Amino acid sequence: MGRKVKQLKNYTSEEVKALIDNDDKHKVGVKLCAVYQMGKGKSSRVLEDFFQVSFKQICNWATRFDNEGIEGLVDKPRSGRKPNISxxxxxxxxxxxxxxxxxxxxxxxxxxxxxxxxxxxxxxxxxxxxxxxxxxxxxLGFSFQRTKGVYPERDETKREVVRAEIKKT
Known part of the structure; x- marks a missing residue:
């Protein structure tokens, strides 16, 4: 019988992953750890399961680290269309x-x-x-909500008369 695995009580794995993804320093730390493991002789194919990225991405990290040092692991701004709205x-x-x-x-x-x-x-x-x-x-943080139609021409007194007539029959 194996040992019991420690479970987190206050965080889910998705929340921990979001913490890593939202902080550039944490991202660099994860990449550096992968490069360190490769330096110790672990295969990028073995590391891809652990770091949940492709083996090619781990090889790219190692190459960039080798060429540029720690700065090579920092995400660079990506090109793309500039937004129309400021x-x-x-x-x-x-x-x-x-x-x-x-x-x-x-x-x-x-x-x-x-x-x-x-x-x-x-x-x-x-x-x-x-x-x-x-x-x-x-x-912007707004969500779509279906509205309920309000018709100003609707006459409540006429509706009550029709309802009363329906109940009589």
Whole structure:
């Protein structure tokens, strides 16, 4: 019979992984540990299971460490398309979305993706697709909530009369 494995009580493995992924110093430490193990003679194929990355990635870490030292293990900024919306515009959009859409002149009690897309075009001069508009809302911490329709032309007294007639039959 083997020994009992120590289990974490306050953290899940996903939470620990997130802690490592969110701090650059921890990432460098993990990479350095992998390079150290390779230096001690362990195969990158054996290490790939332990570090949960491909053996090729571990070999790349070792090569970069060999060429550049510890700085080679630091993640470099990646290229990509620059965002159309600036940080100031994101903050302003977030503030606007916390108020009602009627305050911005829309004839709706709540914000929809189409309204936000229109707001981005008219207020900020930015052209976004509807799907990217939802991605932006998610990035700002807003979630989609289905609204319940309220119709001002609905007459409650007429509804009560109809309900009473239905109950009689």
């Amino acid at each position: 940080a100031e515009q994101k903050a302003e959009l977030s503030t606007i979305l916390k108020s009602s859409s009627e305050a911005m002149g829309y004839n709706s009690g709540s914000w929809s993706g189409t309204l936000v897309k229109d707001l981005l075009k008219n207020h900020f001069g930015l052209e976004y697709s509807i799907s990217h508009t939802y991605n932006l809302l998610h990035l």
